[in-house]
Amino acid sequence: MASVSKEFKVKWGMVIDVDKCTGCGACMVACQAENNIAPVTDASDKRRSLNWLLVYELSNGKAYPEHEVAYLPRPCQQCGSYPCASVCPVVATDKNEEGGIVSQVPSRCIGCRYCMAACPYHARYFNWFDPVWPSGMDKIITPDVSVRPRGVVEKCSFCHHRFMQAKDRARVAGKDVYDLEDGEYITACTETCPNGAIAFGDLLNEKHRVYHLSRSKYAFRLLERLGTEPQVYYLSKREWVRRQGDNYLQNEPTPVKG
Amino acid sequence: MDIKRRAFIAMAGLSAGVSTGIVLSPLPWKLLDDLAIWTQNWSWIPTNPKGENTYTQSTSKICPSGCGVRVRLLNGRPLRALSNHEHPLGGGISALAAAEPQLMHSPARVRKPRLRGADGKFKDISWAEAEALLLAKIREAGSDVLCLSGDENGSSVAVLSSFLHHLGSRAMYLMPSEAQCASLAWQATCSVPTESQPGYDLESSDFVLAIGANLLESWGTFIRNRRIFAQKRQADENSSFGFVYAGPVQNQSAAVADSWLPLNPAAETVLALGLANLLVTRYGRSVNAPGFDAVADNLSAFTPDLVRELAGVQPRALEELAEKLASASKPLVLCGSEFNQGGGLAPSLAGLLLNLLLRAPITAVPLHTAALPGALSRNEVYKNDFLRDLAKAGNKLTAKLTLFYNANPAYGLPGAKTVAKAIAEAPYKVAITPFMDETAMLCDLVLPDAFGLEKLDDIESPHGCGQVFYGLSRPLQKPLGESRHGLNVLLGLGIELGLGIGLPTFYEDVLKSKAAAMNLNWRELHNGVTFERPFLRLDDVSGLDLTRYESLLFGPARGVQAKNMLTLAPLVKNALGTAQTGIPPFSLKIVRDDELAGQDSFVALCGETARHLGLAAGSAVKVASAQEAVFAKVRIYEGIAPGSVGIYLGFGHTALDEFSRGKGANAFELMIPAEEAGSGLMVWNKTGVTITKA
Numbered sequence: 001m002a003s004v005s006k007e008f009k010v011k012w013g014m015v016i017d018v019d020k021c022t023g024c025g026a027c028m029v030a031c032q033a034e035n036n037i038a039p040v041t042d043a044s045d046k047r048r049s050l051n052w053l054l055v056y057e058l059s060n061g062k063a064y065p066e067h068e069v070a071y072l073p074r075p076c077q078q079c080g081s082y083p084c085a086s087v088c089p090v091v092a093t094d095k096n097e098e099g100g101i102v103s104q105v106p107s108r109c110i111g112c113r114y115c116m117a118a119c120p121y122h123a124r125y126f127n128w129f130d131p132v133w134p135s136g137m138d139k140i141i142t143p144d145v146s147v148r149p150r151g152v153v154e155k156c157s158f159c160h161h162r163f164m165q166a167k168d169r170a171r172v173a174g175k176d177v178y179d180l181e182d183g184e185y186i187t188a189c190t191e192t193c194p195n196g197a198i199a200f201g202d203l204l205n206e207k208h209r210v211y212h213l214s215r216s217k218y219a220f221r222l223l224e225r226l227g228t229e230p231q232v233y234y235l236s237k238r239e240w241v242r243r244q245g246d247n248y249l250q251n252e253p254t255p256v257k258g
Numbered sequence: 259m260d261i262k263r264r265a266f267i268a269m270a271g272l273s274a275g276v277s278t279g280i281v282l283s284p285l286p287w288k289l290l291d292d293l294a295i296w297t298q299n300w301s302w303i304p305t306n307p308k309g310e311n312t313y314t315q316s317t318s319k320i321c322p323s324g325c326g327v328r329v330r331l332l333n334g335r336p337l338r339a340l341s342n343h344e345h346p347l348g349g350g351i352s353a354l355a356a357a358e359p360q361l362m363h364s365p366a367r368v369r370k371p372r373l374r375g376a377d378g379k380f381k382d383i384s385w386a387e388a389e390a391l392l393l394a395k396i397r398e399a400g401s402d403v404l405c406l407s408g409d410e411n412g413s414s415v416a417v418l419s420s421f422l423h424h425l426g427s428r429a430m431y432l433m434p435s436e437a438q439c440a441s442l443a444w445q446a447t448c449s450v451p452t453e454s455q456p457g458y459d460l461e462s463s464d465f466v467l468a469i470g471a472n473l474l475e476s477w478g479t480f481i482r483n484r485r486i487f488a489q490k491r492q493a494d495e496n497s498s499f500g501f502v503y504a505g506p507v508q509n510q511s512a513a514v515a516d517s518w519l520p521l522n523p524a525a526e527t528v529l530a531l532g533l534a535n536l537l538v539t540r541y542g543r544s545v546n547a548p549g550f551d552a553v554a555d556n557l558s559a560f561t562p563d564l565v566r567e568l569a570g571v572q573p574r575a576l577e578e579l580a581e582k583l584a585s586a587s588k589p590l591v592l593c594g595s596e597f598n599q600g601g602g603l604a605p606s607l608a609g610l611l612l613n614l615l616l617r618a619p620i621t622a623v624p625l626h627t628a629a630l631p632g633a634l635s636r637n638e639v640y641k642n643d644f645l646r647d648l649a650k651a652g653n654k655l656t657a658k659l660t661l662f663y664n665a666n667p668a669y670g671l672p673g674a675k676t677v678a679k680a681i682a683e684a685p686y687k688v689a690i691t692p693f694m695d696e697t698a699m700l701c702d703l704v705l706p707d708a709f710g711l712e713k714l715d716d717i718e719s720p721h722g723c724g725q726v727f728y729g730l731s732r733p734l735q736k737p738l739g740e741s742r743h744g745l746n747v748l749l750g751l752g753i754e755l756g757l758g759i760g761l762p763t764f765y766e767d768v769l770k771s772k773a774a775a776m777n778l779n780w781r782e783l784h785n786g787v788t789f790e791r792p793f794l795r796l797d798d799v800s801g802l803d804l805t806r807y808e809s810l811l812f813g814p815a816r817g818v819q820a821k822n823m824l825t826l827a828p829l830v831k832n833a834l835g836t837a838q839t840g841i842p843p844f845s846l847k848i849v850r851d852d853e854l855a856g857q858d859s860f861v862a863l864c865g866e867t868a869r870h871l872g873l874a875a876g877s878a879v880k881v882a883s884a885q886e887a888v889f890a891k892v893r894i895y896e897g898i899a900p901g902s903v904g905i906y907l908g909f910g911h912t913a914l915d916e917f918s919r920g921k922g923a924n925a926f927e928l929m930i931p932a933e934e935a936g937s938g939l940m941v942w943n944k945t946g947v948t949i950t951k952a
Binding site: 020024026029032033034036039040043044045051057059063067070106107131133135139141142145147149151152191194195197 | 340341481488514738
């Protein structure tokens with residue numbers, strides 16, 4: 001499934017500690033508000049609602065009282081080897097900017113939805129309808145992210161506008177825009193999480209926390225064996241959680257790093 | 259027409275040249291690009307605003323945790339509520355607080371004063387008409403006025419109770435909460451020089467046992483709790499910090515706890531007393547206070563076998579937990595209702611007893627009441643139980659004038675339909691509310707209140723915080739429509755009524771006086787700076803006295819019976835809003851499709867219970883209590899004790915906007931309040947239900 005892989009000097013990535021996530025959904029609210037996603041009245045119907053970030057509930061599959069539960073937030077995985085961009089006929093999605101964020105350009109998108117079919121993470125959403133804000137609520141649309149009309153695909157951009165703002169600040173300060181300090185650029189969900197479950201930074205920069213977290217023996221990525229090289233890592237000390245990150249055979253051991 | 263070969267070649271060459279020229283020029287690509295953009299540039303698609311960004315600080319008044327927010331403003335208008343890591347109660351932001359700027363524009367907002375006509379329909383009226391009408395009604399009612407408020411952390415309690423005092427009434431009530439139970443338990447246990455409430459020094463604790471209390475989602479200052487949890491877990495990957503959650507449902511706190519101890523619903527007190535018994539008998543713990551000997555005698559009945567029978571906890575698990583508590587250097591127990599209300603005094607007292615035995619970092623947090631004539635402190639108001647008095651009056655509101663301030667009892671009190679009927683039949687009722695909620699729909703006069711970041715208000719030491727906290731929620735935007743600050747309206751009416759000396763003209767004056775009395779710099783507060791003051795250790799608290807535990811704690815504890823029926827286990831999700839706000843439009847997407855499907859909400863059963871009842875996932879069922887019945891679908895969730903029926907609070911609104919209305923069932927309708935032995939408080943944490951296929 002994987003297509004060509006691109007390497008960058010800076011690779012923005014996320015490390016989500018599943019053992020700290022309580023599934024409160026504050027990250028989803030922040031994401032929606034930050035990225036101008038219109039609210040829908042039947043939002044529990046996941047075929048209708050657009051979720052750049054979606055929190056899944058995981059179960060260890062055991063009956064009471066052996067049951068365990070965990071919550072897994074799923075943004076776009078910003079794959080290093082991107083199945084979505086390789087199938088886009090109009091280059092509406094690509095991965096060619098330093099930082100390794102998979103772009104999504106709504107004005108180029110022709111709505112063919114090949115990318116949605118190609119994405120193994122279901123991280124892409126199609127605007128079946130025009131966005132409608134209740135009367136007066138459009139006043140809280142932010143200046144940062146264009147509102148998308150019906151007929152185009154959208155997805156998490158790692159709050160790309162925040163990356164641009166961080167670079168602008170660095171330029172003004174006379175700093176190297178590709179050597180941002182840890183925390184100078186973070187996504188809205190990272191900023192919001194009260195549990196500190198989401199860490200964000202440059203996966204290739206030793207000075208960033210995610211560099212070390214992503215190398216933890218408890219780190220795993222979703223469907224890693226597809227070779228998509230996601231830039232989103234997850235952490236869990238619970239083996240059953242790590243096993244749900246990929247399709248393991250019943251007796252196949254869960255790989256352990258280090 | 260005759261085309262010669264030469265002419266044909268010339269034309270073909272010209273065409274090819276023109277085509278090549280066009281293809282090589284930027285023109286077609288630019289036009290194509292413009293066309294692509296134009297096709298998405300419809301007039302009905304909102305465009306991005308432009309302007310100057312500024313940031314300021316505030317404290318969320320709508321989130322029960324009182325979390326701090328950093329507000330992003332565009333051209334001076336609030337745009338986003340962001341987390342405020344500098345705030346004593348911040349460090350992240352709750353789902354509800356994050357949705358606050360959007361919620362201010364909710365379609366459910368009341369924009370003008372509304373009067374119910376003879377035909378039962380509302381019509382908009384002017385403020386002058388509304389004030390004149392209310393003035394006349396107040397004069398007519400004399401001292402027969404009752405007020406129920408939904409704001410327990412602000413100075414509104416003092417203003418409203420002072421207003422009533424001037425009218426000659428003491429019928430001031432607050433919507434029931436966990437804070438009320440904790441405060442009354444505290445007052446029954448110790449006396450301190452000033453008004454105070456229990457504080458929980460989570461920061462210094464190395465082992466936390468939450469019994470019932472959903473520490474990380476809804477209990478107390480839960481955003482601060484989560485920040486502390488994150489810090490303790492982050493400090494060291496192999497952190498020795500321990501956290502155990504005991505409750506009937508594997509909820510948000512249980513999901514990240516070291517372990518979950520399943521418990522029967524409403525068995526918090528029994529588990530706490532079982533642990534206390536082991537601490538006394540096996541670990542020699544005691545409390546140096548009058549009445550402890552009787553407490554120890556009573557505790558001896560709560561053997562591990564009794565705890566297994568009543569709470570469903572195995573003796574081995576109980577003993578291990580007692581050992582963990584006894585061996586921790588700073589253990590802390592948080593005991594309360596799993597849905598933050600309706601548990602009565604006993605769970606809070608049992609938790610307090612455990613903390614006293616463990617010498618836990620419990621503090622006394624002094625409270626301050628605005629100096630207004632006849633103003634009641636919130637501790638004094640907690641003694642008034644709205645539900646108890648309603649039941650005593652035969653479920654009738656008999657006051658000539660009932661005032662609801664930011665409260666929605668018609669939705670958010672147990673036996674909601676009975677409460678709604680009482681409100682509907684009350685002689686005259688007025689709602690001061692930002693939202694056209696279920697209670698407002700039943701009122702005769704609805705006054706639009708400013709909301710959230712439109713309104714100056716204060717937040718003092720919300721339940722659960724470890725230190726004195728005082729912060730301001732700041733007015734950053736003009737109130738929507740013709741909304742006004744409800745308390746300023748009342749204070750203005752006070753002057754019109756000639757209610758005597760002492761009532762200020764504006765609510766801001768009340769807050770300024772209070773800040774001055776607390777030796778706080780108003781200017782600094784007004785800039786959004788919040789304040790924390792060192793707390794009083796429990797060692798400094800005088801008059802520790804356990805003599806009342808015999809009746810208040812052991813009376814109800816002995817009344818707990820073994821579980822032999824299906825019991826409701828209400829679940830709380832901060833994102834689903836409060837009874838007053840309903841579900842914020844921006845939070846609705848958090849609801850999963852196995853929590854709400856179209857108009858149907860779900861009840862959670864474990865597989866064993868479902869099999870026993872002959873039900874499967876998705877089965878349509880009727881859930882009935884002795885009070886009421888609701889319809890729902892079945893969700894199989896193994897993180898719930900057999901015989902327990904999980905049901906989310908927050909659904910089933912019949913008013914508000916399309917984001918809240920007509921979505922699922924209101925669990926409050928099923929609950930039946932009953933008087934707790936000893937305290938006389940109303941409790942509704944053990945509702946027996948039946949489930950049948952619909």
